[in-house]
Amino acid sequence: MPFEATSRIQVMNHYGPRQTGGTVGVERTADSRNVVSFELTGQSLVDGFLPPFVLPKGAKITAAYVTVDEAFTGVTSVVLGEGNDEATNGITLTAANLALGTRDVTSSLAGEWAATAAAATTKAARVGIVVNGTPDPLVGRASVTIDYIYKRRDDTEWPVDEGTVPTYPPQL
Amino acid sequence: MAQNRANSMAFIETEQYSSFILRNLHDGLLPGTFYRNVTDFGSGSVLNIKTVGSVTIQDVAEDVPVDYTPIESGNIQMVIDNYMGDAWYVTDELKEDGAQVEALMSARSMESTRAIQEVWETRFLARAASGVPSGSPNEINGFAHLLIGSGPNNTISLADFSAMRLAFDKANVPAGGRVAIVDPVTAATIEQMVTLTSDITGWPQQILQNGFARDHRYVANIYGWSVITSNRLPRGSFSDGTTTVADGVANIFMSVADDNTKPIMAAWRRMPSIETERNKDRRRQEFVTTTRFGFGIQRVDTLGMVVTDATAV
Numbered sequence: 103m104p105f106e107a108t109s110r111i112q113v114m115n116h117y118g119p120r121q122t123g124g125t126v127g128v129e130r131t132a133d134s135r136n137v138v139s140f141e142l143t144g145q146s147l148v149d150g151f152l153p154p155f156v157l158p159k160g161a162k163i164t165a166a167y168v169t170v171d172e173a174f175t176g177v178t179s180v181v182l183g184e185g186n187d188e189a190t191n192g193i194t195l196t197a198a199n200l201a202l203g204t205r206d207v208t209s210s211l212a213g214e215w216a217a218t219a220a221a222a223t224t225k226a227a228r229v230g231i232v233v234n235g236t237p238d239p240l241v242g243r244a245s246v247t248i249d250y251i252y253k254r255r256d257d258t259e260w261p262v263d264e265g266t267v268p269t270y271p272p273q274l
Numbered sequence: 275m276a277q278n279r280a281n282s283m284a285f286i287e288t289e290q291y292s293s294f295i296l297r298n299l300h301d302g303l304l305p306g307t308f309y310r311n312v313t314d315f316g317s318g319s320v321l322n323i324k325t326v327g328s329v330t331i332q333d334v335a336e337d338v339p340v341d342y343t344p345i346e347s348g349n350i351q352m353v354i355d356n357y358m359g360d361a362w363y364v365t366d367e368l369k370e371d372g373a374q375v376e377a378l379m380s381a382r383s384m385e386s387t388r389a390i391q392e393v394w395e396t397r398f399l400a401r402a403a404s405g406v407p408s409g410s411p412n413e414i415n416g417f418a419h420l421l422i423g424s425g426p427n428n429t430i431s432l433a434d435f436s437a438m439r440l441a442f443d444k445a446n447v448p449a450g451g452r453v454a455i456v457d458p459v460t461a462a463t464i465e466q467m468v469t470l471t472s473d474i475t476g477w478p479q480q481i482l483q484n485g486f487a488r489d490h491r492y493v494a495n496i497y498g499w500s501v502i503t504s505n506r507l508p509r510g511s512f513s514d515g516t517t518t519v520a521d522g523v524a525n526i527f528m529s530v531a532d533d534n535t536k537p538i539m540a541a542w543r544r545m546p547s548i549e550t551e552r553n554k555d556r557r558r559q560e561f562v563t564t565t566r567f568g569f570g571i572q573r574v575d576t577l578g579m580v581v582t583d584a585t586a587v
Contacts, residue, residue: 105328108414109445109575112348113327117415117446125332127343139341141332153330153343243333273350274405274571 105151107270114151114270121145123243126155126229134253136161138229140182144174144242147233155229156262157184158252162222163215165249166193169204174242178235182246183215184223185230185266191215191223193248197235200244207246215248226259227266295377300388301505302490304395304455310533310572312352312541321352321541323572352570354543356397359564360386366557383548386563390546394567396506399455401569402538403524406579408512414575417441422517423582430460430525430582432467435496438527438578445575451531454499456580457507457523461487462587499527512581519581527578537577539570 105114123143128136138155177200183192191213199207214223279286315321327346334340362382369375411418419441425431435454442452465486468478486493492501512522529535543566550561571577 106415109573110571111325111327111350111573113325113346115446115575116328117444120331122331122333124330125341125343127341129339129341137339139339141341143333146330151328151330154346155344270348274407274574 103149104145105149107268110271110273112270112273121239123147124149124151124153126152128155129247134251136250136252138248138250140246142180142242142244142246144237145239147174147177147180147231147237147242148239150231150233152229152231154262154267156226156260157223157229157250158254159224159226159259160222160254160256161250161252163211163219163248163250164217165206165208166211166217166246167204168195168199168207168244168246170200170202170242170244172241172243173202174200174244175238176236177233177242179233181232181234182229182248183213184225184227185268187266188230188232191227193246195246200242211248225263225266226261228262228268230266230268291373293374295374295381297381298385300392303391304398304502304504308453308455308528308530308536308538309398309569310536310539312539312570315352315354315541315543315568319353323350323352324348325350350570350572352539352541352568354541354566354568356394356568357564357566358390358393359562360390361560361562362386363553363558363560383561387546390563390565392506394565395504398538398540398569399504399506399524399526400508401571402526402528402577403508403579405537405571405574405577406524408514410515412574412579414441414445417444418514419445419574419578420512420514421578421580422512422514422519423580425463425582427586428517428519428522428581428583429463429586430456430580432464432496434580435499438580439497439499441578442527442529442576447529447576448531448535449498451535452499452527452529454496454501454525454527454580455504455507456501456525457582457584458487458503458505459523459584459587460525460582461485461492461503463582464492466587509584512579514581519583521584522581523584525580525582527580529576535573535576537571537573539572540567542567 104118107114109115123141123146125141129139131137180195181188193211208217325348329345406412406420412420423430468481487503490503508524511520528537546565548563
């Protein structure tokens, strides 16, 4: 795998040919409205690695959209969500969601991420990815944007919930 | 009657004592540059060391916002986990009655210092071996960092040096500063690869004449490895998950190019120090040496192990 934590320094290292994709981060947005944006490519789905973006506790997700510029091959579904519990609090993008074009996938949000949920997120969670199927690394490019509102005046709950962080091979 | 041995036995000192003292032989010690000397660990019991990981790159288009992405960060630790020492005394009676007692005390002191150094080095090598756990090939980027000697009866072969070089290359390890610490048995194995023939060329002739290791070093680098021999490498049962060597020796391969690549870190909390006092009640001089230090595995991608049979050549 291009991304490995086998050096046992508790972070991923990258080996071999490198491609774009697998990014996650907030776009430069204004006010209390934020947009967390992902770029998914066939290679990034094979890699299965996302940088350590943390969705804060108390974020209220309002909408999700996906734009597919190049179709994927071999993908059954892609789940983005709370690390180590992506399917419970996250969004599942099916193969149909990942067809060419732009679409509103707000209804695919689930759990604490659901736009219809009354409450907001209950923990500061690192966002993880689960890929089902056997993606072709050479094809596929999509952008996923998730809108959320975050405006808290409590600055004490930023630390990430350790249960959402990936487990790497321990230091020896 | 003249004097002879038969009638002058009182003047024959049958047992004599030489002033020359025969001492133990000691193996060479490794250079002190094979570990990162953690100088910022002067106090406390746990040192946390920050690490940083990798990032991802995105496609960008005109007038479309980019994603601001973080970089991974982590933490490793090291602790002071070794505390050892030595204590001895000399009674007044021995000083009064004995001969060359000062030389004896000097030898006792030197042996103590030497033994501490050897224990330190033995534990250093054992700690290095613990960074390549037995039972799996310890693959990094698809290439094993634990190899079993591929020669007959699990002896070393030149291909093992090549394979470990490849594993390091695949793990992004710098080409410079690669050292292998191997058992002298491996040098014997390589020496015996040279066979005596009538048209032997100069290079194997030198090996036949002088051996393949001299002063604890191989006479030539092998595939970029500077090779040092040591008798203090860990012995025991080792496996790569497929093959087990019951009486094996763990030959250690590592990069010591700089502090970032060195796989082992070490810190002295208390350098070996000698304290002495007079015990008047027991009429003796007492000496106590203690030391505290710690080892840690910084990283394992710059660490490898080739297990060879401990005795087969």
